[in-house]
Amino acid sequence: MDYDGLLYRSLNPLYARQPLSGEGAARFGGRFNPKGTPTLYTALTVATAIREANQVxxxxxxxxxxxxxxxxxxxxxxxxxxxxxxxxxxxxLADPAWRETMRKGGRSLTQDFALALIAAGHPGLLVRSFARGARPDDLNIVLWRWTGKGARLTVVDDETRLA
Incomplete structure (x- = not known):
């Protein structure tokens, strides 16, 4: 499927000046990326982005x-x-045990799934949000590639506030 529109991301302020880095996710790992895989977790709505960034x-x-x-x-x-x-x-996909599996030194099934999608050439995944309080229609786009062929993501910063 294709997506053309706005996406939102709620960042830890430590990464605010690097909104396209994906390094926070690479450093810690996430539901859809093992450690070492830069990833941007974005949402289709502001409310979902805030829920995603504040799950604990x-x-x-x-x-x-x-x-x-x-x-x-x-x-x-x-x-x-x-x-x-x-x-x-x-x-x-919704299994909350992914984090515990990763902590024990392994990869979760969702992380293996993400690696298979990356190998198949998908730049990202549209998936429902599993954050606390999310509804079934709260959606995320998880991106492993956001520049280059088939993927273009630009930060909305018309007033250069992040400079």
């Missing part, structure tokens, strides 16, 4: 960034038949 504990300081996105060949993680081609299910 209380609301923490955050920098909200908007992006203009034009991305082709996204994998649609809402389609059960497409998931099944990768031996994945929506139930496994």
């Amino acid at each position: 504990g209380d609301l923490q300081p955050t920098t909200l960034v908007a992006y203009r996105a034009k991305i082709t060949n996204l994998f649609d993680g809402r389609e059960e038949a497409a998931l099944a081609r990768y031996d994945m299910t929506s139930k496994t």
Whole structure:
């Protein structure tokens, strides 16, 4: 599937001056990226972006960034038949145990799934949000590639506030 529109990301202020780096996710790993894989976790709405960035504990300081996105060949993680081609299910996508598996030194099934999608040439994944309080229609786009062929992401910063 293709996406052309705005995306939102709620950043730790430490990374506010590098909104296109993906290094925070690479450093710590995430549901859809093992450690060492730069990834941007974006959302289709501001509220979802804030929920995603504050999944543990209380609301923490955050920098909200908007992006203009034009991305082709996204994998649609809402389609059960497409998931099944990768031996994945929506139930496994939602499994909160991914973090514990990663902490024990392994990779979660969702991280292995992400690596398979990357190998198949998908720059990213459209998937529902699994953050606390998210509704089934709260959606994220997880990006492993956001520049180059089929993927263009630019920060909305018309007033150069991040400079």
